[in-house]
Amino acid sequence: MTLFLQLVVSGLGFGAVYALGAISLTLIFKTSNVVNFASASLSTTVALLMWLALNPLHLPVVLAWLIALACAMVIGVLVEAVFLRRVEKSPIIIQVVMTLGLLVAIEGLDGALFGYSPKTLPHVLHGSSFAIGSVLLDRNNALMLAITVLLAIALYLIYQHTRLGLALRAVASDRDTASLMGIQTQRYISLSWAVGVLVAGVSAILIAPAISLTPTFMENVAVFAFAAAVLGGFGSLLGAVVGGLVIGIMSNLVSGYFSNNLQLTFVFILILIVLYIRPNGLFGRPVVSRQ
């Protein structure tokens, strides 16, 4: 029982990171209807910029964070404005190819600029784990969980209870009609890309200390994040969080009881089962309409 609880609790840390990745995908998808397959390389770039600020440049940590997060937002806005906007009216498959192309291209550029040798980012918190009964909770895992939950709550409140959120929902559901309401839709799409890449960047910076930082280090995380978004119903923020945590716990249990190599297999079996039972994901709902 202790092993089980320990695996669950330590799974929450990675789960929180998957949840952040899923939130990022969800934010971007909700407004621009683009599934951002480039997420892994964009967030890696943010983590590498953080490394650049900390190591060769020796900037203070707080400043490095600010620079990394500001760059993340600029990257998000630019990727949308330069690449995705060109294909916004094209078939979905073209947009998929565009974001996959960006994934590979940016990964290659990161490799060329930063090299492939593993780098390290420092943990945010130092010190020993908390003990809750016989279960240990790592400080950094607790931090990741707290950041994820707070961010999800903040985003949820903005979406459901502010006029900004209402406008974002309108842009997401019908862009032309949103513009007939006087909404400058392009700004909201830029905003969602800025915040989306920001959130993905935070997830990369938080997870980097636990795994070594290379141009491809987010690929696995991104697969789990993508799975989390699908599990949560692609489009639901709550779903993204629950999906991320479930997958974090699940994959930790699988590697604890069986093997590391089976993580991905089990996670996708879970997804197949969930989608079989609930084709719109755990929190996705079919649109109610009489039109």
Added chain:
Amino acid sequence: MVLSLSGLTCSYGPVTAIHALRIGVRAHSVVAILGANGAGKSTTLKAISGLVRPSRGSVFFNGTDITRISAAKRVKLGIAHCPEGRRVFVGETVKENLVLGGHLASKKSIDSKIAEVLELFPALERRLDQVAGSLSGGEQQMLAIGRALVSSPKLLLLDEPSLGLAPIIIRRVFEALVQINKQGTAIVLVEQNVSSALKLASYAYVLREGRIGLEGTPDELTANEQVHGLYLGG
């Protein structure tokens, strides 16, 4: 003239949907645009509200050339477009749809405008917290018109508001349009329901294949045998 279109031409790729249209709308008046399916009526409204860019010609609103201005900014100038098929935000509540209509307005003006809309369409009152997708077609049309009114437009563009509605609901919608017009809003009404439209309008254009086939006052048009031929012949 609150609105005038001069030489307006719009194309979708190789298809020219409207060709060198010249249309004028006097302040406070109701102008009808009639014509068969595919004649270019919706495209004309989209060019006025900024959803499509004309390839030639200009749109003047209260004397200013707004041809190059974005759809969102035209709302600010006082143009509201109630699109074909109603296009309410089905996942949002009725209240939220109305608030969206006032995206550029202050909270206070939104509240008073929503109160006016509910007076005009009392059926919406008890549906305020329901998602718009659960409304009947008639209620959705009332919501779409109400939503357009929350921005306090000077010019209201309506694209086939009677489409798919029962006669009794159509009558109620048209009564509301009379009210709206009485309060000073000019209306451009696109309709297939010729008789209802001609009762409301003071002037009408009949489009055929993207060009103005006929124009005149309702009396002139009803006296003209051609209207029926042009219209039903499609």
